[in-house]
Amino acid sequence: MIEATLCFLLRDGSSDCDDEVLLIEKRRGLGEGWYNGPGGKLEDGETPRECAVRETREEVGLEVDPADLEKVGELSFVLDDEAHTFCHVFRARTFAGEPRASEEARPEWVAVDDVPYDQMWEDDQLWLPGILEGDTVIGEFRFVGGEPLDEADFADHVLEWDVTFPSNC
Numbered sequence: 001m002i003e004a005t006l007c008f009l010l011r012d013g014s015s016d017c018d019d020e021v022l023l024i025e026k027r028r029g030l031g032e033g034w035y036n037g038p039g040g041k042l043e044d045g046e047t048p049r050e051c052a053v054r055e056t057r058e059e060v061g062l063e064v065d066p067a068d069l070e071k072v073g074e075l076s077f078v079l080d081d082e083a084h085t086f087c088h089v090f091r092a093r094t095f096a097g098e099p100r101a102s103e104e105a106r107p108e109w110v111a112v113d114d115v116p117y118d119q120m121w122e123d124d125q126l127w128l129p130g131i132l133e134g135d136t137v138i139g140e141f142r143f144v145g146g147e148p149l150d151e152a153d154f155a156d157h158v159l160e161w162d163v164t165f166p167s168n169c
Ligand SMILES: CNc1ncnc2c1ncn2[C@@H]1O[C@H](COP(=O)(O)OP(=O)(O)OP(=O)(O)O)[C@@H](O)[C@H]1O
Pocket: 004, 005, 006, 028, 029, 030, 031, 036, 038, 039, 040, 041, 042, 077, 085, 087, 121, 123, 124, 149
C-alpha cells in the first residue's frame, strides 16, 4: 500500500471575502492534469509531516515549518477491495516564500468557493470543502475497475467528521 500526503495552504483572500487555498495542477504521474494540493508519496524513513513539508518545497517552492502543519485528515483509497493508498492530509496558514511552478506542478491560489471540483479526483468534493472550512475527517473511498487508480470508477465512501488526531502525528 502507498502512504502519501496532501498539504492545503490557506491565506486571506484579496478582498474581504473568502480564504484562498493553494492548489496545484498536476503535470505528471497519478492524477496528471487534475487539481489537488501539493503532496506525494512518503520516502523511506520519513514521517507524514516531513513528507508534506518536502513535497510542498519540491512542488511549489514554499517552506512550511512542520510544527505549523495541522493534521486534519486520513483518507483510505481502496481499489477493487484492496488497500491502495493511505493519505495523510495537512492544513497550514503559515509558510514562507512565493509559489513557483515545478516539473511536477503548476500552483494557483483559488478562492475556497471556486475550487474546481470538476477537475479534481471525484472524492475531493466530498471531503475537501469541510477541510477548507476548518473541519477534520477520516474517510474511506472505494474504487473499482483496476489500475491505474485515476482511471478506475469511484464506487462509494464512508466519512467520519470532527475527529481528533494526536498533535505529534
Ligand atoms: C483516489 N483519490 C485521491 N484523491 C485525492 N488525492 C489523491 C487520491 N489518490 C492519490 N492522491 C494524491 O495524489 C498524489 C499522488 O502523488 P504521486 O505523484 O504519486 O507522488 P509523488 O509526488 O511522490 O510522485 P513521484 O513519484 O515523485 O512523481 C498524492 O499526494 C496522493 O495523496
